[in-house]
Amino acid sequence: SNSDSLKLEVRNLRKTFGEFVALEGASVEVRAGEFLTLLGPSGSGKTTLLLAIAGLNEPDSGEIRIHGDLATYLPPYQRDIGMVFQNYALFPHMTIAENIGFPLRMRRWSASKIDEAVSRILEVVQLPGTENRYPRQLSGGQQQRIALARALVYEPSIVLMDEPLGALDKKLREQLQYEIKRLHERLGLAMLYVTHDQEEALVMSDRICLMRQGRIEQIGTPEELYFRPKTRFAADFLGESN
């Protein structure tokens, strides 16, 4: 049913840092199989919103529901969420297997189950046999695949990605865009994806949220937001430089 497919609900989330209001009542919903993109200029609150949803920064007020259950203050490892951080954020002193296994250790999986899951996900991201290498021994694109593997390894229903392709060159970016889309479809994920690349948002997304100054100003399909000249979306955004 419709309500079963609703994986993530964020209601009226507010987050301040001292006097500064980083999120001012952000609300958004993501369904199973949906690819939703947050698009907005630097400083508009995109990362703050993802970190709150992942349980890595605590909102001042508002509500987060996962599979309909209240999760606003659950620890990160009790959430059915995988996250890809900006600039990969791999642990440099840990092997690839230890990096990918990290969220599984937080969830108290056994060593043998972890090894199995790590090998399996390394096949999925097309880097089998790299378990004992270190991040610095891999290329930028390969490190990004490891970051994807770490987010997907415990088979979460919800995946958050914070500008996962921002550091890569154009060709690699297009290839990984395609792979992320394929994984999203194959696994039926509820995806909340952050970019400030408009073209990327257009080709990847079922719906786009335009964020500005801690608020979600508009939500719609790419067609609704972009290709209908009546909305302010295109005019506003084409004027922004990132």
Ligand code: ADP
């Ligand atoms: P975006 O991801 O859209 O670029 P962020 O969510 O990173 O935006 O940041 C939103 C605003 O909140 C920025 O002005 C940033 O400086 C501020 N901010 C984010 N994290 C902190 C923090 N830990 N302490 C103080 N200010 C922060």
